[in-house]
Amino acid sequence: MDTGQVFLIAAVVLGPAAILWAVFWTRQSRARKPAALLGIPPAMRPGAPDEKLEGPRLERVQIGGVLSLLVLVPFIVFYWLPERERQEAFAERFEHGSVERGELIYNAPPPLEEDISAVQFKEEEKALSLGQGCINCHGPEGAGGLANPAYRDPATGYAVAWAAPPLNNVFTRWDDEIVRFTIERGRPGTPMPTWGVEYGGSMTEMMIDDVMAYLHSIQVPLEELPENCEDPTKTDQLTCGQEIFEVRCAVCHGPEGSGREGRGTREQPWYPGMALWKGDVRHLPAFTGRDSHYITIVNGRRFAFMPPFGEAPAQGIPLPPNPLTEAQIRAVMAYERTL
Numbered sequence: 001m002d003t004g005q006v007f008l009i010a011a012v013v014l015g016p017a018a019i020l021w022a023v024f025w026t027r028q029s030r031a032r033k034p035a036a037l038l039g040i041p042p043a044m045r046p047g048a049p050d051e052k053l054e055g056p057r058l059e060r061v062q063i064g065g066v067l068s069l070l071v072l073v074p075f076i077v078f079y080w081l082p083e084r085e086r087q088e089a090f091a092e093r094f095e096h097g098s099v100e101r102g103e104l105i106y107n108a109p110p111p112l113e114e115d116i117s118a119v120q121f122k123e124e125e126k127a128l129s130l131g132q133g134c135i136n137c138h139g140p141e142g143a144g145g146l147a148n149p150a151y152r153d154p155a156t157g158y159a160v161a162w163a164a165p166p167l168n169n170v171f172t173r174w175d176d177e178i179v180r181f182t183i184e185r186g187r188p189g190t191p192m193p194t195w196g197v198e199y200g201g202s203m204t205e206m207m208i209d210d211v212m213a214y215l216h217s218i219q220v221p222l223e224e225l226p227e228n229c230e231d232p233t234k235t236d237q238l239t240c241g242q243e244i245f246e247v248r249c250a251v252c253h254g255p256e257g258s259g260r261e262g263r264g265t266r267e268q269p270w271y272p273g274m275a276l277w278k279g280d281v282r283h284l285p286a287f288t289g290r291d292s293h294y295i296t297i298v299n300g301r302r303f304a305f306m307p308p309f310g311e312a313p314a315q316g317i318p319l320p321p322n323p324l325t326e327a328q329i330r331a332v333m334a335y336e337r338t339l
């Protein structure tokens, strides 16, 4: 606060106080009426006669009322006119603060030096207390990376490189509910830890709100599908199927649908994607009538973390943010069946 502000506040608080004191003192020192001298309480003294009460005195009171109304009306108008703007500015400030905290949560806390000065500590305090280190696995600004430390496969004992998906496009796959569900509970059986405090993690609900606000703020648009694949029936269906797969599906199913089954070699074991599936879809009937391959892609499997891709999935399944047309789904199916 600078001295100008101090003086302003002093003037606003002390000014009226001084005026009230002045009024009090002048009234005190005025000659007191006989009734007051006798100590008769004001309520028991005889009132003024009607001629006095209803004469000029009444008019004075009425004029006073009209004048204060004239002051009050514009005051209310001027107070409330900018109210919407003020509230919007508040919402914006809250949102901004949430994103800022979310970024600190997403990043790793800075190392705490032993002989840090109080001033330096104050600067780093928030980052130290909020940092959860999503960045260690999901990469800077949600670009994606590998689980760190590497995941040890309980079946083989190998340390495998497990892809931590990019989060700067997570909302092109999922709605807020699934993203929150995943952050709060983690994904058991994968390196994604549990974060929600209700499930034994380290993040309060507000921290999860904040990190989600941050994720929303770093979203990049999804890679476009090639133009000639808008209607794959007119072009080479398999080529389109492959391109659609790479843009939309490979993030989870791994390149060429190798999924988690692609264990690599003993020297270099790796999991290139996050789905358990390696592209073997032959057990899923694809003929009309029992078309479970098609239905799986249209509806997804919400809580098994396969997103829906149909333009109109079954009732109760949220509309996907980036739906595929029926012909595109058929193309990607055809490609999958060649893998």
Ligand code: HEC
Residues within 6 Å of the ligand: 173, 244, 245, 248, 249, 250, 251, 252, 253, 274, 275, 276, 277, 280, 281, 284, 293, 296, 297, 301, 304, 305, 306, 307, 309, 332, 333, 336
């Ligand atoms: C967010 C990650 C994710 C994305 C993106 C994704 N999938 Fe999946 N998918 C999964 C998971 C996880 C499963 C396994 C679900 C289960 O356990 O039932 C799965 C299962 C499937 C299955 C069923 C496999 C089986 O053996 O039953 C098919 C078919 C499939 N996905 C096709 C696709 C296609 C086609 C796309 C792209 C248009 C796609 N997926 C995009 C995660 C994903």
Ligand code: HEC
Residues within 6 Å of the ligand: 105, 106, 132, 133, 134, 135, 136, 137, 138, 147, 148, 149, 162, 163, 164, 165, 167, 170, 173, 174, 179, 182, 183, 187, 190, 191, 192, 193, 195, 211, 273, 274, 275, 305
């Ligand atoms: C130890 C590594 C690790 C850390 C730390 C980590 N994650 Fe993950 N996360 C993963 C992996 C691996 C997956 C994919 C799991 C799978 O295979 O299904 C994942 C999946 C996710 C998903 C789902 C993505 C999708 O497309 O389905 C979200 C959202 C997510 N993480 C958010 C976070 C947030 C927020 C944090 C920090 C609070 C965080 N993660 C910290 C490894 C990690």
